[in-house]
Amino acid sequence: xxxxxxxxxxxxxxxxxxxxxxxxxxxxxxxxxxxxxxxxxxxxxxxxxxxxxxxxxxxxxxxxxxxxxxxxxxxxxxxxxxxxxxxxxxxxxxxxxxxxxxxxxxxxxxxxxxxxxxxxxxxxxxxxxxxxxxxxxxxxxxxxxxxxxxxxxxxxxxxxxxxxxxxxxxxxxxxxxxxxxxxxxxxxxxxxxxxxxxxxxxxxxxxxxxxxxxxxxxxxxxxxxxxxxxxxxxxxxxxxxxxxxxxxxxxxxxxxxxxxxxxxxxxxxxxxxxxxxxxxxxxxxxxxxxxxxxxxxxxxxxxxxxxxxxxxxxxxxxxxxxxxxxxx
Amino acid sequence: xxxxxxxxxxxxxxxxxxxxxxxxxxxxxxxxxxxxxxxxxxxxxxxxxxxxxxxxxxxxxxxxxxxxxxxxxxxxxxxxxxxxxxxxxxxxxxxxxxxxxxxxxxxxxxxxxxxxxxxxxxxxxxxxxxxxxxxxxxxxxxxxxxxxxxxxxxxxxxxxxxxxxxxxxxxxxxxxxxxxxxxxxxxxxxxxxxxxxxxxxxxxx
Numbered sequence: 001x002x003x004x005x006x007x008x009x010x011x012x013x014x015x016x017x018x019x020x021x022x023x024x025x026x027x028x029x030x031x032x033x034x035x036x037x038x039x040x041x042x043x044x045x046x047x048x049x050x051x052x053x054x055x056x057x058x059x060x061x062x063x064x065x066x067x068x069x070x071x072x073x074x075x076x077x078x079x080x081x082x083x084x085x086x087x088x089x090x091x092x093x094x095x096x097x098x099x100x101x102x103x104x105x106x107x108x109x110x111x112x113x114x115x116x117x118x119x120x121x122x123x124x125x126x127x128x129x130x131x132x133x134x135x136x137x138x139x140x141x142x143x144x145x146x147x148x149x150x151x152x153x154x155x156x157x158x159x160x161x162x163x164x165x166x167x168x169x170x171x172x173x174x175x176x177x178x179x180x181x182x183x184x185x186x187x188x189x190x191x192x193x194x195x196x197x198x199x200x201x202x203x204x205x206x207x208x209x210x211x212x213x214x215x216x217x218x219x220x221x222x223x224x225x226x227x228x229x230x231x232x233x234x235x236x237x238x239x240x241x242x243x244x245x246x247x248x249x250x251x252x253x254x255x256x257x258x259x260x261x262x263x264x265x266x267x268x269x270x271x272x273x274x275x276x277x278x279x280x281x282x283x284x285x286x287x288x289x290x291x292x293x294x295x296x297x298x299x300x301x302x303x304x305x306x307x308x309x310x311x312x313x314x315x316x317x318x319x320x321x322x323x324x325x326x327x328x
Numbered sequence: 329x330x331x332x333x334x335x336x337x338x339x340x341x342x343x344x345x346x347x348x349x350x351x352x353x354x355x356x357x358x359x360x361x362x363x364x365x366x367x368x369x370x371x372x373x374x375x376x377x378x379x380x381x382x383x384x385x386x387x388x389x390x391x392x393x394x395x396x397x398x399x400x401x402x403x404x405x406x407x408x409x410x411x412x413x414x415x416x417x418x419x420x421x422x423x424x425x426x427x428x429x430x431x432x433x434x435x436x437x438x439x440x441x442x443x444x445x446x447x448x449x450x451x452x453x454x455x456x457x458x459x460x461x462x463x464x465x466x467x468x469x470x471x472x473x474x475x476x477x478x479x480x481x482x483x484x485x486x487x488x489x490x491x492x493x494x495x496x497x498x499x500x501x502x503x504x505x506x507x508x509x510x511x512x513x514x515x516x517x518x519x520x521x522x523x524x525x526x527x528x529x530x531x532x533x
Contacts, residue, residue, distance in 0.1 A: 230514060256515060261511065261515075263512070263515045263516075270512070270515075270516045271512070272508070272511070272512040272515060274508050274511075279500070281501055281504065281505070282497065282501070284497075288505070288509060289509070291509060291512070293505055293508070293509070295505075306505070306508050308508045308509055308512040309512060
């Protein structure tokens with residue numbers, strides 16, 4: 001008993017509390033302090049907005065060539081990208097390195113897909129760039145739906161990278177960890193994350209900047225290949241849809257629409273709402289290749305609602321419940 | 329002789345009645361054993377009073393404690409030699425500081441374990457890029473953490489294998505869902521190169 005008393009005696013003294021207070025102050029100061037990795041960055045580089053703007057610009061304006069991998073769900077793809085920006089026009093060739101040989105060629109708004117073998121199906125998923133999520137500085141700048149932070153430095157594809165977290169303010173959307181080229185601002189690696197689970201990984205293995213050579217002539221390169229246009233399929237007119245979405249998570253806006261589909265984006269992540277007639281799909285909530293898919297029958301009219309995109313399932317389900325037909 | 333020893337043993341253990349004790353003393357050489365008997369009787373009395381409660385009154389206890397404290401203080405000041413001084417400093421300054429540090433450390437570890445989030449937290453559910461599965465990115469991406477980052481995708485990807493729910497669907501339904509997925513992807517890919525809003529108004533809130 002005496003020993004216990006001896007132990008507690010100093011705790012009762014004000015000296016002990018002073019020590020505790022000093023330590024708490026030191027600890028909070030240490031927590032607030034920036035790490036040496038961040039302090040090594042310039043003042044501009046410590047500003048996340050600087051990186052968002054730089055990344056957004058570099059997506060279009062840099063001339064680069066590299067190989068990257070994209071993992072989504074059980075799907076894993078390796079692609080070679082050759083990107084040019086000439087006279088304010090994007091030119092890009094994207095070659096699939098595993099599976100059937102396919103090359104997507106973009107010249108401005110015109111996008112064509114070339115298949116080496118004429119026998120392969122033209123109905124396939126298409127990756128139109130190394131950036132599955134189209135980070136958009138215009139949308140992001142006014143957004144308080146994400147908190148962007150510069151958290152450190154790293155090395156990706158042999159290049160110095162700055163790490164950022166894009167953390168959602170609420171649990172109704174996914175977050176990202178980004179690795180941007182310190183010199184060019186290009187996205188070298190990204191993880192799409194849902195509360196610790198990584199849903200999608202993009203990573204450059206090699207990259208070369210300031211490439212001056214012209215892209216190979218596509219006609220010469222693809223003689224005898226099957227070709228189909230992607231832009232005609234996708235660039236549909238912005239028609240009035242026949243349905244309305246009464247609820248969306250905060251910050252999402254319509255970026256394209258046609259009769260049966262509305263595409264929403266908050267500048268960081270995207271989802272589409274489809275409403276179609278035809279045979280009813282079963283009521284379904286699932287995840288395919290890192291994207292959520294939710295289907296529900298349309299209330300009050302024949303038709304089927306389908307939500308597809310980078311959203312948590314709960315958010316997609318709530319969205320589906322809010323879809324209603326427009327009665328003219 | 330043996331009986332005699334046993335009788336004395338029983339006396340010491342307090343197992344004899346008063347008559348038996350008197351008999352034993354009479355049988356012994358009283359002059360020889362008398363001092364021992366008296367001393368033992370006194371000791372036994374103390375032990376009995378100890379069992380029944382403190383022999384000292386509360387006032388006596390206070391005085392005794394006071395005396396012990398004075399004696400201890402006197403000992404410390406008398407021993408105020410150069411060897412004792414560092415010990416006192418350690419006891420007065422370092423020990424409280426170490427105790428405080430331990431508690432702060434424990435609190436910090438506890439908080440870190442409880443809160444998986446870093447950076448500003450969300451309003452609804454402390455949404456976080458951190459880990460249910462151990463995935464974590466620290467501001468200073470140490471090699472160990474970096475390995476976690478690099479190895480985490482494989483585990484996560486396996487966990488995300490295509491839903492059996494989808495495989496159970498007929499071909500037509502699967503194809504339709506695939507078509508939606510592809511159309512969405514293409515739309516996202518196109519927007520990346522032309523990030524503009526369309527004129528269509530935002531949905532009714």
